[in-house]
Amino acid sequence: MTVDVPLLLDLLGVFFFAVSGSLLAARKGFDLIGSVLLGSMAGLGGGVIRDVILHQGPPAAYSHPIYLVPSLAASALVYFTVKNVQRSGWLLFTFDAGGLALFCVTGTLKALAAGMNPVAGILLGVTTAVGGGILRDITANEVPSVFDPKDLYAIPAFIGAALATGLWHLGWLNLATGSAAAVVVFMLRMLSLHFGWHGPLAARSWTPRRAVRS
Amino acid sequence: MTVDVPLLLDLLGVFFFAVSGSLLAARKGFDLIGSVLLGSMAGLGGGVIRDVILHQGPPAAYSHPIYLVPSLAASALVYFTVKNVQRSGWLLFTFDAGGLALFCVTGTLKALAAGMNPVAGILLGVTTAVGGGILRDITANEVPSVFDPKDLYAIPAFIGAALATGLWHLGWLNLATGSAAAVVVFMLRMLSLHFGWHGPLAARSWTPRRAVRS
Amino acid sequence: MTVDVPLLLDLLGVFFFAVSGSLLAARKGFDLIGSVLLGSMAGLGGGVIRDVILHQGPPAAYSHPIYLVPSLAASALVYFTVKNVQRSGWLLFTFDAGGLALFCVTGTLKALAAGMNPVAGILLGVTTAVGGGILRDITANEVPSVFDPKDLYAIPAFIGAALATGLWHLGWLNLATGSAAAVVVFMLRMLSLHFGWHGPLAARSWTPRRAVRS
Numbered sequence: 189m190t191v192d193v194p195l196l197l198d199l200l201g202v203f204f205f206a207v208s209g210s211l212l213a214a215r216k217g218f219d220l221i222g223s224v225l226l227g228s229m230a231g232l233g234g235g236v237i238r239d240v241i242l243h244q245g246p247p248a249a250y251s252h253p254i255y256l257v258p259s260l261a262a263s264a265l266v267y268f269t270v271k272n273v274q275r276s277g278w279l280l281f282t283f284d285a286g287g288l289a290l291f292c293v294t295g296t297l298k299a300l301a302a303g304m305n306p307v308a309g310i311l312l313g314v315t316t317a318v319g320g321g322i323l324r325d326i327t328a329n330e331v332p333s334v335f336d337p338k339d340l341y342a343i344p345a346f347i348g349a350a351l352a353t354g355l356w357h358l359g360w361l362n363l364a365t366g367s368a369a370a371v372v373v374f375m376l377r378m379l380s381l382h383f384g385w386h387g388p389l390a391a392r393s394w395t396p397r398r399a400v401r402s
Numbered sequence: 403m404t405v406d407v408p409l410l411l412d413l414l415g416v417f418f419f420a421v422s423g424s425l426l427a428a429r430k431g432f433d434l435i436g437s438v439l440l441g442s443m444a445g446l447g448g449g450v451i452r453d454v455i456l457h458q459g460p461p462a463a464y465s466h467p468i469y470l471v472p473s474l475a476a477s478a479l480v481y482f483t484v485k486n487v488q489r490s491g492w493l494l495f496t497f498d499a500g501g502l503a504l505f506c507v508t509g510t511l512k513a514l515a516a517g518m519n520p521v522a523g524i525l526l527g528v529t530t531a532v533g534g535g536i537l538r539d540i541t542a543n544e545v546p547s548v549f550d551p552k553d554l555y556a557i558p559a560f561i562g563a564a565l566a567t568g569l570w571h572l573g574w575l576n577l578a579t580g581s582a583a584a585v586v587v588f589m590l591r592m593l594s595l596h597f598g599w600h601g602p603l604a605a606r607s608w609t610p611r612r613a614v615r616s
Numbered sequence: 617m618t619v620d621v622p623l624l625l626d627l628l629g630v631f632f633f634a635v636s637g638s639l640l641a642a643r644k645g646f647d648l649i650g651s652v653l654l655g656s657m658a659g660l661g662g663g664v665i666r667d668v669i670l671h672q673g674p675p676a677a678y679s680h681p682i683y684l685v686p687s688l689a690a691s692a693l694v695y696f697t698v699k700n701v702q703r704s705g706w707l708l709f710t711f712d713a714g715g716l717a718l719f720c721v722t723g724t725l726k727a728l729a730a731g732m733n734p735v736a737g738i739l740l741g742v743t744t745a746v747g748g749g750i751l752r753d754i755t756a757n758e759v760p761s762v763f764d765p766k767d768l769y770a771i772p773a774f775i776g777a778a779l780a781t782g783l784w785h786l787g788w789l790n791l792a793t794g795s796a797a798a799v800v801v802f803m804l805r806m807l808s809l810h811f812g813w814h815g816p817l818a819a820r821s822w823t824p825r826r827a828v829r830s
Contacts, residue, residue, distance in 0.1 A: 390651035437818035
């Protein structure tokens with residue numbers, strides 16, 4: 189895997205997440221500038237967090253202006269093509285799943301390439317994958333998707349990060365296998381949405397009636 | 403422009419944003435400590451994000467205790483002088499605009515001085531300018547001002563960052579021109595609030611009736 | 617104080633905050649994965665912010681996998697033992713207070729050991745102590761505990777950070793005195809909750825009737 193392949197997958201991940209951010213901006217009634225900002229936070233946020241944690245210089249999103257291209261393209265696409273924002277929920281979930289799938293792989297690879305141990309690589313891959321979406325959702329004053337108990341979100345990202353780590357250590361990593369890992373993550377996330385696969389609640393013997401806080 | 407001029411403008415920006423944070427704290431019914439905290443997050447947050455991204459050592463807000471002075475002064479000012487919190491909306495917007503105006507200039511200059519390219523300089527200037535306000539608003543559980551579709555917020559910051567970059571590259575940057583760029587940003591922001599200047603919605607062919615999410 | 621004592625107190629602090637995060641996840645109706653995530657954000661978030669600001673390499677939570685142990689243990693504990701989530705409010709406050717008490721001490725010590733001046737040390741200690749809880753609460757779409765005007769939160773953390781700085785500079789710091797400082801913080805926080813000790817409001821001459829924003 190040359191240095192360009194992770195970049196390509198990374199830029200595609202930025203685009204997918206940025207579309208999800210711009211769609212959410214449209215759904216919240218934000219304007220085009222808000223769409224660019226929320227799209228950029230969703231698309232670039234996970235990678236910025238990753239690069240800040242890796243501590244190897246300014247984040248790629250700032251030092252390489254190419255990262256702005258998919259981010260701006262996503263806002264333009266949403267601006268010109270989305271007809272019915274209220275019915276764009278599945279579109280948002282689908283693009284978000286694409287970003288999740290690519291970022292858990294590229295985030296892990298970047299961590300491993302920086303010399304991190306496998307556990308830290310997986311952890312940073314998951315952080316990269318869920319970070320942008322969490323930033324997007326808390327900025328838009330929503331409970332982040334990753335905490336929705338009706339489907340799986342972090343588990344597919346964890347599996348993708350573990351797959352990428354395995355491929356890396358076995359020397360089997362290339363564009364095909366890396367993309368395959370991302371496809372697995374994407375499918376798992378979409379299937380969990382479709383079939384309502386979900387994990388157990390946070391406290392085993394508790395069935396919440398409504399979310400509360402003292 | 404000596405090293406002290408950006409520091410002076412930066413400290414003034416901290417003060418303005420910190421007043422906005424302390425005013426929001428008062429409006430939310432927080433106590434004086436919460437006012438200091440929210441004021442500090444608003445005043446220092448943008449610069450901390452900027453310095454973390456620049457990756458040149460601990461953020462100035464931590465390594466130079468002088469940054470705490472405008473932040474604490476702002477909370478004290480709000481504590482002793484604000485009489486009617488419910489009518490302080492315009493005061494909040496005005497101080498916030500002052501911080502925005504100064505930070506988009508100083509953030510850009512600090513990025514350029516650190517050797518960043520012009521695009522990254524503008525991007526980091528805008529990030530510095532909107533970062534503290536976003537931190538302030540999401541911490542107070544509000545949708546950030548920058549996403550309010552009824553006026554312009556990021557556009558004036560972008561213009562200020564672009565002006566600062568231009569002045570820098572032309573060698574025309576000094577206290578007068580830097581301050582003038584900030585005044586332009588401040589005026590644009592205030593005029594957009596007064597006249598309701600705003601951008602197009604995030605999706606061209608969509609008129610939201612209410613903010614929704616599936 | 618050898619290098620292991622701060623580590624031990626730090627891991628205990630991670631555990632306490634992670635329990636608070638997992639309890640909040642249970643209260644919000646999140647699933648077990650959400651519990652692990654919110655617990656990790658609460659437990660590891662303050663330390664990650666501290667380490668990013670210290671700018672001495674990747675955060676300990678990523679470079680030392682041992683940090684994941686107390687975080688995962690906390691989610692498991694909540695999963696298996698909590699019977700009535702709605703009545704877990706005091707449990708959440710108590711574990712949160714334990715994390716606050718330990719992190720204001722360990723955060724300050726880590727900052728001082730990195731060569732920061734006393735003011736910055738105290739500031740970073742308070743940031744470490746309140747950071748994880750703020751991340752936890754804004755992620756769960758709650759106004760952070762630190763802003764609750766009905767009790768004291770940041771003040772005990774500030775006192776603990778000041779105590780740790782004093783002990784450090786007097787050369788009196790060891791496991792016993794460091795733990796004693798943490799106990800003081802814990803007691804102050806719990807007493808303020810019990811007796812409703814609180815600070816003055818953010819604007820002296822203002823009694824809010826309800827939280828508003830123009």
